[in-house]
Amino acid sequence: MRNPLTWSTPRLVRALTGGCLAALALAGVVTATILGGARDGTDVIGHQAAPQVVRSADLYFALNDMDAQAANLLLFGADPDFATVRRQSLDTYDQRRAQVATDLQRVAEATADDPAGRTAVQTVLSELGRYEALVARAQLLDDQAHAPAGRPPADALTAYRAATDLLRQRLLPAADSVTAANSATVERRFTAERGDLGSGFWWILGTGVLALGALAGLQRLLAVRYQRLVNVPLAAATLLTVGGLVTGVVLLNRADHNLVVAKHDAYDSVIALSRARATAYDLNADESRFLSDPARAAAYEQSYFDKTQTFARVNGTTLPGYPAALAPLADRHRADHTSVGFGGFLGDELRNITFAGEQDAAERVLATFQDYQRDDRKIRDLNAQGRLKEAIAYDTGTAAGESNADFARLAAALDDVQAVNQNAMDKAVATTDDDLDTITATMGAVLLAAALALTAVGVRSRLREYA
Secondary structure, three states: OOOHHHOOHHHHHHHHHHHHHHHHHHHHHHHHHHHHHHHHHHHHHHHHHHHHHHHHHHHHHHHHHHHHHHHHHHHHOOOHHHHHHHHHHHHHHHHHHHHHHHHHHHHHHHOOOOHHHHHHHHHHHHHHHHHHHHHHHHHHHHHHHOOOOOOOOHHHHHHHHHHHHHHHHHHHHHHHHHHHHHHHHHHHHHHHHHHHHHHHHHHHHHHHHHHHHHHHHHHHHHHHHHOOOOOHHHHHHHHHHHHHHHHHHHHHHHHHHHHHHHHHHHHHHHHHHHHHHHHHHHHHHHHHHHHHOHHHHHHHHHHHHHHHHHHOOOOOOOOOOHHHHHHHHHHHHHHOOOOOOOOHHHHHHHOOOOOOOHHHHHHHHHHHHHHHHHHHHHHHHHHHOOOHHHHHHHHHOOOOOOHHHHHHHHHHHHHHHHHHHHHHHHHHHHHHHHHOOHHHHHHHHHHHHHHHHHHHHHHHHHHHOOO
């Protein structure tokens, strides 16, 4: 085989031109493949797995609040003083039933290809009817007994205990398993996608530099062999290649940034807050269970404390001392937002403040949670003093300063801070969708075709001289 350095000029030009065309094609294919993978990865996280986690977490919340309203209905009994709030609880119970049905349908659609998800949905569907029947029986028996507030008849309590046990042992774990499975999917895809984007940067840069090197070599060859300073078509092809390389790297970096924003900054907070919201409603239900069922009061009180610690963990305290133990940690945090001396969902959120308005919204969660915990102490103190009806009225009261009013403020604050993160996640995903849509792909294909055509045109006129 002859040494390429001894090749004739036409043969050398043709060989180097072929190398340029191959390098350009390789750079284009690599860039399109990597950016397409970034788009697909963001699509799985932003449009499939993450929304599915939010829906299953919402299902968990709706089931919890159904049970809270069922417990409240037993608390009110036939006491006419609670007629208004009883109707409100009935309305809320019906609203949550409808919400559960909607969430179940959405979760079922999203888990159609997931055997474990389908099993979880089937568990909720099969057990939900039993749960609702038990709640209906408890309400019927309570109505028939014309029981006083806070003293439901034994058979109504038995039915409700069976209902709430079914909820805790079957319904909630099934709903939570869907959340956990999809959260794991998001984590896997995020880790894999970030790895792919990291290596993809070097692939795009390497193939782009290779294409530029080949074009520079061809330009140099033509300048030396044909005594021409600049080949205009080749120069244009080179500029297009530089533009394509820069655009590819910028789009890749933007996709990586938006992925981190969507997953780490926003999604992680959305999930923590979704779980915090469900936990808060379960806390509220435990207060009503505590008042309505003296035989299980100690168990419900411990359950309330366990969930309180899940919401905002403070080490080395008990339920009676919890508000006082949280207060200095909260004050220290307000003085220095980098100081978060408590854990749980709320602690996780306050350590992951990223977006405009998020800090203020999270601070409202902390403040209203403290108010709610102080309300809980008052409820338990009233009950311990034998003032059950007053405890029930304060627990379910909606006037300013009463427990349910403060709980509504807590729920609204949780919704606000979750909305900040949800909007940020949606915006980051939408930005990647816009950056890597079909228009971008089409423009990339046109740019590549133009660079290939200009390269061919640039050498054609020179080769004609040898025709």
